[in-house]
Amino acid sequence: MGFEQHVPAADQAAFPLRRADADGIATITLDHAPSRNALSDAMIAALSDTLDSIAEDRGIRVVILTAEGPAFCAGHHLKEMTARRADPDGGAAYFADLMQRCSALMQKIVALPQPVIASVEGVATAAGCQLVASCDLAVAGAKARFATPGVNIGLFCSTPMVALSRNLANKHAMEMLLLGELADAETAHRFGLVNRVAPEGEALAQARAMATTIASKSGHTLAIGKRAFYAQREMGLEEAYDYAAKVMAENMMARDAEEGIGAFIEKREPRWQGR
Incomplete structure (x- = not known):
């Protein structure tokens, strides 16, 4: 038994994800292809609200975080951020609030009573890479790619650094942060960012297998x-x-x-x- 949360297309920008529950496993699917599942204001709010609901659900023992489309998560919504430079303060108050809200979201994943497994196909960059690092476990498809490329655009990935430095060896984390290059799935596995590499298209199936094993526990x-x-x-x-x-x-x-x-x-x- 389970349920799936269907979001009308007209409401997708406001609630750009889906949740489906079955057999003690909640699957959250980031689903906003136009932004490459970026952590927009709407995405942060929707994901935060969904995690709050799951935290209180005693029937859920494991969470899988996955995504639709060619990108797992492209990080912050740069166009949305840039538009706020038109604010009277140049966007300073908005940027500070955004980073606090995103940081609170990452901490919410860590504090969630249930283990969270990231299932990654495609690219996970900047705050999207941070999202993967914040999860308890991660499975990557063979063609998944990971990067903290902020240094390439003059914006060092300082908040993703917090999650990376708690998952990777120092030199591996600094390599990603300083070079800003895409790391393939095997490199991410070697660095400790992901637990397993699955054949392309099979990351979710492997994440579900892991979740099923975990869900059999107390x-x-x-x-x-x-x-x-x-x-x-x-x-x-x-x-x-x-x-x-x-x-x-x-x-x-x-x-x-x-x-x-x-x-x-x-x-x-x-x-x-x-x-």
């Missing part, structure tokens, strides 16, 4: 683990171990941990209760 446990992963990463070694030990001890008291361990001992499938 949603309560997944949320505990994702939250703890990102929290401990910002700590020193001793603090991280102290924190993780407390989390694991508390996790042991969860009903799903009791059920899962019991099912393993009894050699049967667990019956998750989400608590």
